[in-house]
Amino acid sequence: MWCTFVFVLIIVVVCNCEEIYVSSIITPDTEHQKLINILNTLNEKVELQSTIREINHRLENLDKHYAESKLSPGTTCNEVSRKLERIEQKLTLNTTDSTREFDERLKKLELQIADLQNHPKVVPETTTIPENCLEVKNRGNNVSGIFLIKPQFAYSPFLVVCDMTTRGGGWTVILNRFDGSVDFYLDWQSYKLGFGNLAGEFWLGLEKIHKLSGYQVNELLVELVESDNKEAYASYQQFSVASEVEGYALQTVGGFSGTAEDSLTYHAGLKFTTKDKDQDPHVKLNCAQSDNGGWWYGECHRSHLTGVYTEQTHKYRGMRWGERYYLKKAKMLIKPQLDSSLVL
Numbered sequence: 001m002w003c004t005f006v007f008v009l010i011i012v013v014v015c016n017c018e019e020i021y022v023s024s025i026i027t028p029d030t031e032h033q034k035l036i037n038i039l040n041t042l043n044e045k046v047e048l049q050s051t052i053r054e055i056n057h058r059l060e061n062l063d064k065h066y067a068e069s070k071l072s073p074g075t076t077c078n079e080v081s082r083k084l085e086r087i088e089q090k091l092t093l094n095t096t097d098s099t100r101e102f103d104e105r106l107k108k109l110e111l112q113i114a115d116l117q118n119h120p121k122v123v124p125e126t127t128t129i130p131e132n133c134l135e136v137k138n139r140g141n142n143v144s145g146i147f148l149i150k151p152q153f154a155y156s157p158f159l160v161v162c163d164m165t166t167r168g169g170g171w172t173v174i175l176n177r178f179d180g181s182v183d184f185y186l187d188w189q190s191y192k193l194g195f196g197n198l199a200g201e202f203w204l205g206l207e208k209i210h211k212l213s214g215y216q217v218n219e220l221l222v223e224l225v226e227s228d229n230k231e232a233y234a235s236y237q238q239f240s241v242a243s244e245v246e247g248y249a250l251q252t253v254g255g256f257s258g259t260a261e262d263s264l265t266y267h268a269g270l271k272f273t274t275k276d277k278d279q280d281p282h283v284k285l286n287c288a289q290s291d292n293g294g295w296w297y298g299e300c301h302r303s304h305l306t307g308v309y310t311e312q313t314h315k316y317r318g319m320r321w322g323e324r325y326y327l328k329k330a331k332m333l334i335k336p337q338l339d340s341s342l343v344l
Contacts, residue, residue: 132212133162134170134335142169146198151211158208161198163333171221171333172212174204177319178225178329180309184293188277191294192244203306206241206248206272209334213240214251218334224260224321225329227311232260232324239334247271247279250296261322263303267296292317305330 129150130136136147144164149172150157163171177184182201194205212218220239224232237255241248253268271279272294278286280297287297293306304320311318311326319327 129157132170132336133160133164133172136162137164137170144169151215153215154208154211159198160204160208161202166223166333167221170335172204172335173331173333174209174212175202175305175330175332177201177305177309177327177331184306185275185308186294188274188294191272191274192248207244210241210243210248213334214242217252217337219337220253220264221333222258222260222264222305222321223329223331223333224324224327226324227326227328229328232258232321234258234260234262234264234321236264237337260324263322266302267298270296270298273297290317305332 129148130139131151132149133147136149141147141162142164144162146159147162148157149160161173161176163169163173176196179201182196184203186195191203192206194203194208196202218239220236222234222236224234226232234256235258236253237257238252240252242251249269249271250264250267251269253265256262256265270281273280273286273288273296274294275286275288278288280287280300282297282299285300287300288294291297291300291304292308293304295301295304295306300316301320302322304316304318305327307316307318307320309319318325319330321327321330
C-alpha cells in the first residue's frame with residue numbers, strides 16, 4: 001500500500017513538472033535511498049526546464065527589444081542606417097560624376113586620335129636624339145654648351161660638351177684640361193667610361209669616343225696653350241678609335257695641318273695603355289706608369305695630353321705635345337666630316 005502511494009506521487013510530480021522539495025519520506029531503509037535518488041533526478045530536470053524557460057523568455061524579450069529599436073525613429077541603429085543610406089547616395093553620385101568625367105575625357109582622346117590619323121603631318125618629323133654635336137648645330141643650336149647625344153651604334157644616350165663657335169662649330173670635346181683640378185693618373189675602367197666634370201676638366205671616355213668616331217670618318221682638332229700663353233693647334237682630317245676588343249687602338253690618324261708639330265701620327269695603330277693595363281710595345285716598362293697617365297703609347301710617346309699638370313715634374317711626365325712641355329691648356333675636339341659616310 002505504501003509503495004503504491006509513493007509510485008502515484010512520482011507520477012503526479014513528473015506530470016506537473018513543478019518545483020519539488022524533498023524533506024523526509026518515511027519508507028523502509030531498502031527503498032529510502034532509491035526514492036531520494038529518483039526525486040533528486042526529477043528535481044534536476046525540473047530546474048533545467050525552468051532554466052530553459054527563463055532563457056527562452058529572455059530571448060523573446062531581446063527579439064522584442066530589437067524589433068522595437070529597429071522600428072523606433074530615435075534609436076542608434078536607425079541613425080546608423082540613415083547615415084549608411086546617405087553615404088551610399090554620395091558614393092552613387094560621386095561614381096556617376098566620375099564615370100561621366102571619364103567618358104568625356106575618353107571621347108576627347110578618341111577625337112584627338114582620329115585627328116592624328118587623319119592629319120599625320122602634325123606629328124614632328126624630328127624626334128630622335130642627335131647623334132653628335134654637328135647634328136645638334138644643324139638643328140639650330142648655335143650656342144656652346146652641354147647636350148644629350150646618341151651616336152648611331154651607342155646603346156644609350158650620353159651628355160657631351162659641344163663647341164659651336166670654333167672653326168665652324170659642331171665639335172664634340174673629348175678632352176679638356178686647363179687648371180689641374182682633375183687627376184688623370186687613373187685606371188683602365190676610368191679611361192674607358194670617362195671621368196672629371198663636363199663643366200670643368202674631363203676625359204669623355206674611350207667607349208664614347210669609339211662610338212663617335214669608330215664607324216665614320218671624323219676630324220680631330222687639338223688646341224694648345226703653353227705656359228707663356230702662346231697658342232697653337234694641330235688638325236687631322238682623319239681620326240678614329242677602335243673598339244675595346246681591339247684595345248681602343250688609335251685606328252686612324254691622318255691629314256695633318258696646323259701651327260703645332262704633328263705629334264700624333266707617331267701613335268697611329270697603337271693600343272691604349274693605363275697604369276693597370278699595359279698594352280704598349282715597350283718591353284721594359286709600362287709607359288702609363290712611367291709617364292703618369294693613360295695614352296696611346298709606343299716607346300713611350302711624342303705627345304701626352306694626359307700627363308701631370310705641373311712644372312714640378314720631369315718634362316716627359318707632364319702635359320706634352322712634341323717639344324712643347326708643361327702645357328697650360330689642352331683640348332681635343334672631334335666632329336664628322338661633312339662628306340663622310342660609314343666607311344670604317
